[in-house]
Amino acid sequence: MSATPLKIARRTSGVLIILALWELSTAVLGLFEPNVLPSPATVLTTFEDLVAHGDLVGQVGTSVRRALIGVVLGVTTGATLGALSGLWRRGEDLIDAPVQMLQAVPFTAIVPLFIVWFGIGELPKILIIAFGAAFPMYLNVYGAIRNVDVKLVEAARVFGLTKPQLIRHVILPAAVQPALVALRQSMAISVVALVAAEQLNASSGIGFILGQAREFLRADIVLVCIAIYAALGLTGDLIARTLERRLLGWRRTYRGA
Structure with a gap:
């Protein structure tokens, strides 16, 4: 529509x-005092100045690249682990308990460990984003597979579908819609993880600008950075919604009163 x-x-x-x-x-x-909470007009003027006289576009591009790589890595990992855990009981035995344990750990808590393991370069920043984005995809794919109606599975077996055919034509299609919901969640979490990741001694990206603004008490620049993070989250959600409409446009669902 x-x-x-x-x-x-x-x-x-x-x-x-x-x-x-x-x-x-x-x-x-x-x-409010202007230095505490500037007006929207002031924030807009600051944004225009940063674009015209600074490197805001390049810094945003750096953050977008980090977020995209992290989301792709996290979503791919979460979907793969969710499929393995959902399709095979042995996979569930091996994968589900460790994933549930890690899910309870805030991704901000692993920042010091990633610094020890990977230093303060780009890799730990991307891995933090991937860590946060993986769990919604895992939970939704795993849950979707395990909630496939057993009558559909039995009917497919009656028609002679082999196990690979059953997975391809019955089980995985049933997981598409929950996976797209998970993608929206992963996109949102990736922005939160990006904020945390860019506090790791970042020398580029939105977090770098945010850190400088905090040091110089520039509330207007801080609000510009917050608005950019919010815009990235909204853009990710719009991308996921567009994919959902394209792939599941045939479904008639309730759209509210």
């Missing part, structure tokens, strides 16, 4: 209301 102007207006209304209240409380009513 294509986005109509009315639909776009509805989807952006909440953000516009927040921006209006923010502008009212800062620029109009002056409830």
Whole structure:
């Protein structure tokens, strides 16, 4: 379904209301000091200055590259482990318990360990993002496979499907929709992990700009960085939603009242 102007207006209304209240409380009513909470207009001006006179575009590109590599690595690993654990009981015995243990560990807690193992270069940053992005994919793929209706499996066997054919034509298609939901979750978590990863002595990326802004108490630049992180998360969600519409456009689902 294509986005109509009315639909776009509805989807952006909440953000516009927040921006209006923010502008009212800062620029109009002056409830906050400019150095504590700048107005949206000030933040926009700062963004334009960073683009025009700084290397903001290049720094954002660096962060996007980190996030993309980490998401691809994490999603691939999570989907593979979820499929192995869901399809074979021995795979579940070997994989599920360690994954569930690691899932309980916040990815921020493994930052010191990754520094010891891999230093402070690009590799630990990418691995932190991959670590955070892998678990939603694993859980959803594993759960989707194990929740396939047993009647479908029995019917497929009656029609003579071999085990590889059963996996290809019955089980894996049933896991597509949960996997796409997991992709949206992984995209969102990857941005959170990116923020944590770029605190590892980053010399480039949005986190580098954020660190400098924090040192010089530049709340306007901090808000620009936060807005960019939010935009990256939204972009990732839109990509996952687009894939879901393209791959599952034939499904008729409830869209709300």
